[in-house]
Ligand SMILES: Nc1ncnc2c1ncn2[C@@H]1O[C@H](COP(=O)(O)OP(=O)(O)O)[C@@H](O)[C@H]1O
């Protein structure tokens with residue numbers, strides 16, 4: 001049994017058939033990447049796994065449970081957290097209050113969870129009383145990741161974590177992903193930086209207009225001509 005199994009997923013937005021048929025699996029302990037051009041359906045796939053966007057057909061199982069029709073907050077409780085595209089931190093709230101929101105599915109805030117997050121992201125502790133809006137883009141991404149980790153997920157869904165960041169922060173974000181992985185978090189990563197994503201991944205799926213066009217071992221995909229030309233700059 002895989003940790004996450006998505007089979008024959010199909011998703012519509014009104015008349016737009018965003019996901020035609022997507023099947024993928026994530027094994028416990030893996031980093032799996034989902035790459036593909038703008039509009040391919042990467043975000044929709046993550047949003048559907050998280051229960052934010054409903055599917056029209058197909059099944060999603062997590063840890064052996066059918067989560068296809070579960071609500072978003074229940075899915076978080078089961079152990080899947082998502083870091084949304086564009087980070088979406090609450091800019092007028094303090095860094096620490098943003099983190100506390102990540103524990104919303106628990107009845108009481110566990111102070112230990114906060115300390116755990118600060119040990120991974122020391123910069124967030126340094127800035128815990130600042131408004132999140134005063135952080136740089138890279139720091140906001142770390143805050144969004146820290147917030148998602150507050151729920152202690154088994155599976156973390158990351159949507160374009162490096163988007164819009166300077167090269168230095170891109171490196172730092174990828175190093176952080178590796179760190180979270182070493183802590184025992186399984187990761188499904190959506191990235192436009194396909195090269196860096198494939199480098200840290202075990203396996204990958206290439207999405208093309210709502211369909212899985214290619215899949216396999218990340219290193220093998222990196223060497224395929226069609227992947228190099230379309231996603232790795234030749
Ligand atoms: N809320 C929405 N309403 C209508 N169409 C949408 C919505 N979100 C995404 N789409 C469409 O669904 C398709 C897949 O989008 P998306 O999942 O955001 O792709 P990606 O993340 O790979 O760029 C695109 O054609 C996009 O225009």
Ligand SMILES: [Mg+2]
Pocket residue numbers: 042043044085
């Ligand atoms: Mg997207």
